[in-house]
Amino acid sequence: MPTDPIVIPDRYKDRVLSTDRKATVEEALQVTERDCCDKPIAIWLDAQDLGVLVAKRATPFEFKQELLRRFKAAGVRMEGLATLRLSSGAVAKLKSDPNNQEMGFRYIWLPPEAVVAIAKA
Secondary structure, three states: OOOOOOOOOHHHHHHOOOOOOOOOHHHHHOOOOOHHHOOOEEEEEEHHHHHHHHHOOOOHHHHHHHHHHHHHHHOOOEEOOOOOEEOOOEEEEEOOOOOOOOOEEEEEEEOHHHHHHHHHO
């Protein structure tokens, strides 16, 4: 068991609720413009969502636009009105656990810093 102390970066310290400081629920849930784009955001497409896309005979472009619409609704910054594009970062499909009988797919948006770190690793 590792006993190293957990190091919290300065930009996340305001999100930590500790016994030293009483934080209200409003303070804990408050999100600033900078905070919305520095953490990964995941979305889930279940079997029903995929069935709707198949029934509509969605093209790969339409599937991508549906993903981007869902990410936009979750708080990822987008460019464009008719055709959505990511402002920054990248989208990746997460691998499903073969032992888990999930009926759907999970996608994640990564901020630019995470994309650079993964590319270097």
